[in-house]
Amino acid sequence: DTAVSQTPKYLVTQMGNDKSIKCEQNLGHDTMYWYKQDSKKFLKIMFSYNNKELIINETVPNRFSPKSPDKAHLNLHINSLELGDSAVYFCASSPTSGGPYEQYFGPGTRLTVT
């Protein structure tokens, strides 16, 4: 029944490693997003994909690479992890037919880089 799911929920890793966070939505939406929430709770959009095409690409280090194999999935791959990457990452989705519509968020992935 989960609308937007993310795995893993928690991710602890060391500096320099490469990791991926997976996101899947079963709402039939054609737009998906990645957000980063820092320790002060500030939420910032990172990427937006519409029908597997990158639409929004904020000023994010190129160590972050989103990949959308199909409309229902948007994964986030992070290379050479740094301490400053520690945050909660949220995936979201929204429909775009006749919008705008609100975004539905996943439960978040808490990434801790040590």
Place this chain on the structure above:
Amino acid sequence: AQKVTQAQTEISVVEKEDVTLDCVYETRDTTYYLFWYKQPPSGELVFLIRRNSFDEQNEISGRYSWNFQKSTSSFNFTITASQVVDSAVYFCALSERPLPLDMRFGAGTRLTVKP
């Protein structure tokens, strides 16, 4: 560029009090979209409301109400008769584009409702 300001970092009230969370926005566009989201201690982000710039009608949903005033660029959120379960961080957000949404969030207001 679009900007959202939530000047109240933290608010603490006692149960049954009314509380208003302020949201002031900046945009050059005449068409834009405003949102409120709730983030309870469990961490998920819960959608509360969406408003289009051409619809200034205020909205009430149970104990929640929203006051949208274009003249002051504000979209304030009031909780009437607050309850402990209302304790959360509340975010106001603005998008200047509808498809896809490009939401810019305010810094959030942490509301604590004490029994």
